Amino acid sequence: MAAIDLLGWAATAVLVATLWRQIWKQWRADDAQAVSTWLFIGQMTASVLFIAYSVVLHSWVFVVTNSLVLATAIAGQCMAWVKRRRASS
Template identity: 80%
Template sequence: METIDLLGWAATAVLIATLWRQIWKQWTADDPEAVSTWLFVGQITASVLFIAYSAATGSVVFVVTNSLILLTAIAGQCLSWIKRRRAGK
């Protein structure tokens, strides 16, 4: 691993921590409509496209980062569905 890759991995750690914090905030919010489903649809779509792009350019840091972002989007969408179902919406 090159030294410059450490910057990418540090950015990945900060971004994923931020996304997980947002998902937690959404989960604990009183309003099940706190975050739009379209946010997750857009995030999932963009992540899949960025994974393909990153793989094509050979960037391991971005393949991993975008894969983790994809997982956060899927987790967020699933939690949103669960919360809406529990709220009867």
């Protein structure tokens, strides 16, 4: 692994920690309506496209990063659905 890859992995760690913190905050919030479904759709679409792009370029830092970003978008959307369902019942 090249030294420059460490910079990419550090950026990945910061980004994923930030996204997971936001998901945690969303989970603790009372109002699930505050989070847009379109945010998650856009984030998931962009992540899938960036994963494909990164695979073609053999940029494994970005394959992993965008896979983790995709996972946070899926988790966030699932939490929003659960909270909306609970709120409506």
